[in-house]
Each structure stands twice: as C-alpha cells, then as structure tokens.
Amino acid sequence: MDDKVKINTSCILLNGDYSYLCLVDWKKAMCLMFSDKVKVLKYSDRIIQGVDKVFRAPAVMVLIKIVRSVYRGRVPFSKKNVLFRDRFTCVYCGKAGKPLTLDHIIPRSKGGKTDWENCVACCRGCNINKGAKTPREARMHLIKRPFQPTIAEFIRIRLEQSTVYGVLVELGIYSAKA
Numbered sequence: 001m002d003d004k005v006k007i008n009t010s011c012i013l014l015n016g017d018y019s020y021l022c023l024v025d026w027k028k029a030m031c032l033m034f035s036d037k038v039k040v041l042k043y044s045d046r047i048i049q050g051v052d053k054v055f056r057a058p059a060v061m062v063l064i065k066i067v068r069s070v071y072r073g074r075v076p077f078s079k080k081n082v083l084f085r086d087r088f089t090c091v092y093c094g095k096a097g098k099p100l101t102l103d104h105i106i107p108r109s110k111g112g113k114t115d116w117e118n119c120v121a122c123c124r125g126c127n128i129n130k131g132a133k134t135p136r137e138a139r140m141h142l143i144k145r146p147f148q149p150t151i152a153e154f155i156r157i158r159l160e161q162s163t164v165y166g167v168l169v170e171l172g173i174y175s176a177k178a
Ligand SMILES: [Zn+2]
Pocket: 090, 091, 092, 093, 094, 095, 122, 123, 124, 125, 126, 127
C-alpha cells in the first residue's frame, strides 16, 4: 500500500468482510467493476469516457468473496516493517517522532535473534541506555509485546497511519473508533 497515492485517482478496495485491502488505480478499478468480482459502494466524481457511453469511476469497492490468505500470510521481517508495526513509537519510553533504530530485546551478543519477536522500535536515547543488556538488566520495560503480524493485521496497522483511514471513516464504512 502506498500512502502517497491520491484518493481521487485511485479506488479503495475492501475485502469481502469489508476490511481494508488496498488501493487500486482507476484503470484496474474499472476492470474490476466490469467483472463480477466486486460491488461498488461509492462512486467518485471522475468521469471516464467509454466507446459509446460515459462511466463514473468507482471510489470504494468491496470484493464479493473474502481473500482469506491475508489472515494466514505472514509479513516479511524488515526494519521498516517493524517500525510500522510499532507505529514509529519507541517501545521503551513510548515517545513518537524521534529518530528510531531497531533494538534487539535480547542482545545479539547474548544469542538474541533478528526476528519479529525479538526486535522493536527504539529511540536512540533508550538504545544507548539499554546498551548490550536485557531489559531486566537495564531496568527497562517494554510497553507492548512484539509479535509477528499477519498480512491482515499489518494492513490494518498501515491503514491507521494513512490518509485512507480518514476517507473510510468519512464514508461511514469504518467507524472512527473501529
Ligand atoms: Zn525511547
């Protein structure tokens, strides 16, 4: 999902259970609209000239069938993905908006792995305080437990950090506190 995509040239595609799936460009959206795979929930103001008639481009569509693989598939590990999972917030001091690094909860020097369960977003100050110690040794607390997200969980996390979320709330498809 690209957060910079403009909504007026893209269409929001919802999974069959109305959870957010992705943005598709208007051409792909038009192709889907003429297939029997989606239902249009909302049209945009964009007019598309067809061969002998004009169409309104869809703004929000829902798949007829649920794509279930997103609930089973796992997101590949990367620093960037960990920062998104932790919402660009340090898991030790809870502060956002600082330059972040990846902290190994159990340090690598003590056999800690580089994976979803052992790596968290951490600000430089907390990273320096922690050094090559475990949280217990450093007397530091994790404010939330790290986890391996499924694709669906990760899409949801990314959605909450993007402008698309506001659009879905505005359209009444998501409630503000969902
Ligand atoms: Zn911190």
